[in-house]
Amino acid sequence: MKRTILLEIIVALFVVLFLYTAISKLMEYSIFVEQLKESPIVGFAAVPVAIGLPLVEFALVAGLVLPRWRLRALYASSGLMVAFTIYIIVLMNVAEHLPCSCGGVLAQLSWHEHIVFNLVFIVFGILGILLHRKELHAGRAIPG
Secondary structure, three states: OHHHHHHHHHHHHHHHHHHHHHHHHHHOHHHHHHHHHOOOOOHHHHHHHHHHHHHHHHHHHHHHHOHHHHHHHHHHHHHHHHHHHHHHHHHHHHOOOOOOOOOHHHHHOOHHHHHHHHHHHHHHHHHHHHHHHHHHHHOOOOOO
C-alpha cells in the first residue's frame, strides 16, 4: 500500500512538472523560440524543438495518467530528465552565455540548481520504475 501511494506521488510530481513546463513554453512561445535560437546546441532547430518539446511533455503526461502506458512513460520521463541534465552540463561547458528555455518559475533557477532539480527527478523516475515493476509483480498494477 505504501508503495502504491509513493508511486502515485511520483507520477503526480512528473505530471505537474511536465504540464507546467509545457504550458509555460506555449504561453511564452516566442520567448521560448528566441532562447532556443541562442543555444549553440539546438539553436539550428529552434522552431521544431519549440513545437516538439511541449508535445512530448503532453504525451508523457497522457502516458503517466493512463495505467497501461505508465511504466513506459516513467522510463521516457526519466530519459528526458537525463537528456535535459546532459544538455545543461554540455551547455555549461561550451557556451559563454547560457540561455534558459525552461519556462515559468524554473527559469529562475541557477544552472547548478537546475542540475540538482533534474537529478532529484531522475531519482524519482528510477524509484517510480522500480515501484511500478514491483506492483506489476505483485499483480496490483495494470501491465505496461
